[in-house]
């Protein structure tokens with residue numbers, strides 16, 4: 356079931372997903388002319404297909420391999436035969452498949468396998484504009500944003516999602532996310548096209564708030580560590596009790612993962628001051 360169609364500064368978006376709720380069970384794919392960024396989850400294929408059939412698709416790029424972003428790449432390749440591109444680190448998981456937890460299969464479905472081409476330094480759009488891949492590890496090691504300098508657009512994938520993160524995937528890195536946010540904030544853009552929130556006109560300010568929030572949280576975690584608190588105690592004190600997220604995802608998303616990420620960054624910075 357398609358939930359929403361979006362349009363912002365000539366960029367079209369389609370929000371698809373299975374359950375309407377406050378967690379990220381919907382995902383947006385964006386279309387700029389004949390170029391598509393991300394593909395939605397596999398169980399939304401019929402809606403994605405109808406959207407993509409509205410006009411010719413020449414190229415599809417994904418921001419990272421996760422099933423809600425790259426999930427329909429194989430189906431699109433088989434049916435519409437556009438050029439398929441993905442970050443270097445996404446190619447192996449997209450081609451070979453990757454472990455999906457039960458909640459991921461339920462919410463998103465299981466992606467088909469496909470071997471896309473790697474990303475060139477820039478991808479042409481109509482009218483002389485380009486999409487420039489920007490490496491953005493943290494959420495996943497292959498995460499890549501796409502910058503359009505003329506219009507000041509940043510297609511952020513899962514870099515943003517929320518400025519006040521409370522849960523983290525067990526495979527996300529807080530330290531890398533903070534480094535990436537610092538680097539991305541030096542780029543010249545205005546609008547952030549977030550895969551879950553939609554177009555954010557003041558995108559730089561949103562990413563700045565996220566960076567500030569994470570740095571402050573890391574500071575508070577380090578302070579409590581110095582007072583001898585355990586990871587569990589720090590989590591309880593700063594973020595409160597674990598909610599149902601942790602149980603539904605069998606620990607893949609938790610508050611404790613976020614605190615652990617902050618602790619890892621604090622210890623890294625002590626070992627190896629920035």
Ligand SMILES: [Zn+2]
Nearest residue numbers: 419421494513
């Ligand atoms: Zn993701």
